[in-house]
Amino acid sequence: MHRFANPTRFLKLANALLPWLAAAAVLLLGTGLWLGLLRSPSDYQQGETVRIMYVHVPAAWVALGGYSALALSSLAFLVWKHPLADLAARAASPVGAGFTAIALVTGALWGQPMWGTWWVWDARLTSVLVLFFLYLGHMALTNAFDDPERGGRAGAVLALVGVVNLPIIKFSVDWWNTLHQPASVLRMGGSTIDPAMLTPLFVMAGGYFAVFAIVLLLRIRALYAERRLRQLRLSLPDA
Amino acid sequence: MSEFFAMGGYAVYIWPSYAVAFGVMAGLVAWAWWSARHGEAEVERLRAAGLDPRRRAEGDAAPREHAG
Numbered sequence: 001m002h003r004f005a006n007p008t009r010f011l012k013l014a015n016a017l018l019p020w021l022a023a024a025a026v027l028l029l030g031t032g033l034w035l036g037l038l039r040s041p042s043d044y045q046q047g048e049t050v051r052i053m054y055v056h057v058p059a060a061w062v063a064l065g066g067y068s069a070l071a072l073s074s075l076a077f078l079v080w081k082h083p084l085a086d087l088a089a090r091a092a093s094p095v096g097a098g099f100t101a102i103a104l105v106t107g108a109l110w111g112q113p114m115w116g117t118w119w120v121w122d123a124r125l126t127s128v129l130v131l132f133f134l135y136l137g138h139m140a141l142t143n144a145f146d147d148p149e150r151g152g153r154a155g156a157v158l159a160l161v162g163v164v165n166l167p168i169i170k171f172s173v174d175w176w177n178t179l180h181q182p183a184s185v186l187r188m189g190g191s192t193i194d195p196a197m198l199t200p201l202f203v204m205a206g207g208y209f210a211v212f213a214i215v216l217l218l219r220i221r222a223l224y225a226e227r228r229l230r231q232l233r234l235s236l237p238d239a
Numbered sequence: 240m241s242e243f244f245a246m247g248g249y250a251v252y253i254w255p256s257y258a259v260a261f262g263v264m265a266g267l268v269a270w271a272w273w274s275a276r277h278g279e280a281e282v283e284r285l286r287a288a289g290l291d292p293r294r295r296a297e298g299d300a301a302p303r304e305h306a307g
Contacts, residue, residue: 029261037257038243048247055260098267106256113252211264218271225278232285 007084007224014217021214028207035200043197050197052110057185058205059102062212063131064166066096069216070138071163074156083227084220086152089159090142091219095212097135103128115179123172124180127165134162148227 036054043050070092077085107125108118119125142155173182184192191198246253 033257042247047249049249049252051246051253052256055256059260095267095271098263102260102263105259109252109256109259113249208264211268215267215271218268218275222271222274222278225275225282228282229278229285232282 010084011221011224014221018214018217021210021217025207025210025214028203028210032200032204032207035203040196040200041194046114049110049113052106053197054200054204056103056106056110057201058208059099059106060128061205062208063096063100063103063128064169065209066092066099066212067131067134067159067162067166070096070135070159074159077152078156078160086148086156087220087223087227088216089138089152089156090223091216093135093138093142093155093159095215095219097132097139098215099208099212100128100132100135104132111179117179120179122178122180123176124169124178127169127172130165131162131169134158134165138162148230 032054036051040051040054042048070089073085073089073092076082077089104125107128111120112118138155138159141158142151145151145154170183172178173180185198185201193201244250244254
């Protein structure tokens with residue numbers, strides 16, 4: 001693990017991974033679109049709107065996975081104080097916010113025809129909205145200090161406190177009344193979804209996670225360059 | 240073909256969902272790509288201008304393997 005904590009070595013690894021991730025993203029998203037739009041059945045209750053599932057559910061998974069990545073990076077930064085963990089956390093929050101926004105908007109577009117409403121203030125939808133604001137809060141807080149070290153620490157504490165929201169999101173559909181359907185893929189006793197719909201769902205999710213990884217690595221590169229520019233400008237005699 | 244685009248009458252919900260999902264992902268990739276390229280080009284520019292961030296940057300980012 002420590003071998004990759006060296007920025008130069010990490011960037012080398014990231015650049016070696018990027019073309020493979022890009023190929024995987026194109027392949028998986030392309031296949032996911034083909035399967036989801038053309039090669040999967042419509043639902044006996046939901047009709048064609050079930051196809052929104054293939055863009056909605058993976059976005060929610062990445063939103064949750066992205067927050068786990070943010071929390072782990074934050075923990076690593078607080079414990080080992082390694083600057084790369086700070087960069088990873090800073091890179092993760094805008095990407096997570098983007099995927100959470102996809103989940104919220106596609107959810108509204110699915111809710112209107114199926115529930116008769118774009119939005120309802122129930123536990124599942126509200127806790128995902130809170131997740132969105134946690135991401136935005138992390139972005140704002142990390143950039144609110146002149147000293148990046150202090151900003152990084154404050155953001156890391158916020159990210160770790162926000163972890164309490166993750167089980168709330170996951171179990172909100174079991175603990176409270178909601179319009180949202182209960183867990184149907186990752187549940188005890190196996191999935192209740194037909195394989196003809198599960199395959200496009202998983203393929204699309206693979207593509208989403210590849211996109212998440214690509215944006216994360218590119219943003220770490222960008223933030224590392226920003227750090228170096230900062231050091232460079234501080235070293236200028238007439239700065 | 241027009242039946243496909245009609246999506247059983249739910250076209251106004253399904254197509255915007257796909258547009259938002261792929262639009263946001265494309266936007267994220269484009270922004271991340273641009274910011275990485277832009278930042279790295281700026282570092283290169285200042286290095287080429289005779290300032291050597293290598294010494295400082297590498298010194299700060301020295302491998303920590305020996306640290307414990």
